[in-house]
Amino acid sequence: MTRSSRDLCWNCQSEVGGEYFCPQCVKVQPASVWSDYFDVFGLPRKLGLDLEDLQRRFYDWSRKFHPDLFQRATPEEQAISLENSALVNTAYRTLRDPIARVEYLIGLEEGAVKGIPPKAPLDLLEEMLEVQEALEAAKASALDAETRKRLMDERARLAERRRAEEERLLDVGREWDALVDGSRAASRDRDDLRRPLLDRMKGILAARAYLTTVINDLSDALGEDSQTHASHRRH
């Protein structure tokens, strides 16, 4: 979704037609009216992303919106440039991370109506519980070399599982992108087709979250720093 051509410049009231700077008075326009992070960089809502291209777009807009450039501008322009810079930063950080990108896309596509969270497969939950119980028992006794080895092997096995889930996520992402590419002609069926893809993505993200928790707990027990993901932190 791009800005509607009816959007008017806040300063001179002339039509800005989705431009970031008014064609008439050259004042910076608030980017918050663009509907999503993909729009900010002029990208389609696809999961396959050229990271170098994204970075170029990010640098480009960062430079154009940089608050330093607006030091002598009016307070309105200063405020807009600051907001735009912040938005561009958040958008870049979100889209750069392949997992955060999927999470963001799901939220975007589902809109205000939050979907029902996927039911975790029971066998996965049972396995996670077993690993946690074994870890608890290991922590209760002395962490000797043999136990450490066992925990590290276990962690390696689970990390491999997580990589496999991430591969599956990429596969679904490619299906999604193919749908986005092909749906311009036949948009009628798009909703029916995208729903199951979004559900599959959610299921994979859930499995990945459980695996990440256990992997981090194993790392903690081994006295190593766990790699925490921004959206996945215990409080």
Place this chain on the structure above:
Amino acid sequence: MAYSDKVIDHYNNPRNVGSFPKEAPGVGTGLVGAPECGDVMKLQIKVNVDTGLIEDARFKTFGCGSAIASSSLATEWLKGKSVDEAAKIKNTDIVNELKLPPVKIHCSVLAEDAIKAALADYRDKWGKKEAAAGAAAS
């Protein structure tokens, strides 16, 4: 984050930690998880087949303090209730009792889900036998 005294109490002294053998008579097991944070919660009830009352409950939760406190509290509340009464426990009751902040409400939802799953498992495994026994007795 500031936890309430009750959460801290349940976290430091969790009640009824442990488990029953899954196939033991009258035992219902609920296993649920929160995909957002990766928490896993197992909650079990043990129903006295003669009285139909929950005589014991156990839990094991791997998650944050609020998730542990929610399930610990749930096991306390379950004891002595009938299966039907137990089904009336709502996550909002847990939120009020533990004074959970909005960001932790999902922990209480998880506990309610675990209760429901345990009750459903109990009914599934033992409900029919109970009904059959009741019919035979009358």
